[in-house]
Amino acid sequence: MTFAYVFGPVASSRLGHSLGLDLLGRRICSMDCLYCEVGRTDILTCERAPYVPAATILDELAAWRNENPGTHVDHVTLGGSGEPTLNSDMGRIISGCRTILPDVPVAVLTNSTLLHRKDVRDEAACADVVLPSLDTLVETEFRALNRPEKELTASGVAAALLTFRKEYGGRxxxxxxxxxxxxxxxxxxxxxxxxxxxxAPDRVDVTTLSRPGAYSKAAPVDADVRAAWCDALNACLPAADPQQTGIFLRTGQRADFTQRDDRAVESMLLQTLSRRPQTAGQLALALSLPLDRVERALRPLLQSGTVAPLPSQNLQQQDEDPFFALADR
Ligand code: SF4
Structure with missing residues (x-):
């Protein structure tokens, strides 16, 4: 079966083997961040709706489970091509995940902009771990970097996060x-x-761009700046290789896709490249495949023009490896 809304599992520094669910299906978000890896937001909104109905996502998740018996997953992660809390079926999707994969914790990625709503906080509180982002508390920076829907303010987002923290017992x-x-x-x-x-979050991650953003104005900070912020905020400084992190190692297992045939590998590459540009090394890491296997699968896709290299856009690529993306991105 071809999956439109289930992707991975991919290796994540914070969540181990993360099986992703795309709750939007399109670039629908309450912000249009300069650094967004998915691309520019097509629909800028704070309106909740069943953009992808729970039944559609859960049918796919059940099919994925049936097709991948024994594949190790550390978290099912609600995210996708935009802001997942915009999907008004989120609560039903979380409870469906618990039925289909009862032993796998559920994680929610969020830009935090809808947490002022009680219904969103109640639904997010059903997850085992919530991963909110908040890049700045300076309103002018918030508007310049995150380009939010016009009603949103950094102070409002911060206040909503504090309310959520008081109500939520998870991580x-x-x-x-x-x-x-x-x-x-x-x-x-x-x-x-x-x-x-x-x-008082359970963990803080100070990150910077590692892939091309939606707008060329976005650029990574230098390593010493990031390290100073990590120190000041008592944040984690994740290793570049997520396989070296504690979370990953604690699982004690790796997904093994090395037995997949070439067509299956090609389909995994196209699926992950449809979500964000990546270097061959990043693809190998994310998909738990040897680098030469990724390079072999990329070759015909580059020749046919399905995949194209991108310029590196000032990113700190020590090895100058090119980023690849779908040609019709
Ligand atoms: S909040 Fe996330 S999905 Fe939305 S534009 Fe920003 S980076 Fe992209």
Whole structure:
């Protein structure tokens, strides 16, 4: 079966082997971040709707389980091509995941912009781990970097996160993404130093761009800046290789796709490249495949023009490896 809304599992530094569910199916989001790896937001909205109905996603998840017996998954992760909490079927999707994969914890990725709504907080609270992002508390930076729907403010998002923290007994992994010259200011750092202890997340990750963003203005910060922010915010500094992280190693298992035939590998590559540009090395890591297997599968896709290399856009690629994306991205 071809899967439209289930993808992976891919190796994640925070979630181990993460089986992704795309709750939007299109680029629908409450923000249009400069750094978005998925691409520019097509529909900018805060309106909730069953963009992909629960039954559609859960039927696919059940089919994926039946086709992949024994494949190890650490988390089922609600995310996708936009903001997953916009899907008004999210609560039903989380409870369906628990029925279909009862031993697998559920994670929700969110940009935090809908947490002011009680219904969204109640649904998100059914997950085992919630991974909110909040990149800046400076309103001008928030507008410049995250380009939110016009009603949203950084202070409103921060207040909603604090409310959620009080109500939710599960784990919160906060992510702060830094973009050079936009939100790496001392003003933002000072505000976040007050906010983070108040939120008391179980984990903080300070990240920067590692793949091309939707807009060329977005650029990664230097390693020393990121390290200083990690220190100041008591954040994790994940290894570049997620297989080296504690979370990954704790699982004690790796998905093994090496036995997949060439067609299956090609389909996995196309699926993951449809979500974000990646280098051959990143693809190998994400899909738990040897690099030469990825390179072999990429060759005909490049020759046919289905996949094309992208310019590296100022990213800190020590090895200068090209990023690949679907040609019709
Ligand atoms: S990075 Fe996340 S929040 Fe920002 S536009 Fe992309 S999907 Fe939306």
């Amino acid at each position: 919160i992994f906060l992510e702060i993404l830094l973009s050079k010259g936009i939100n790496d200011s001392q003003e933002n750092l000072a505000l976040l130093r007050q906010f983070v202890p108040e939120l």
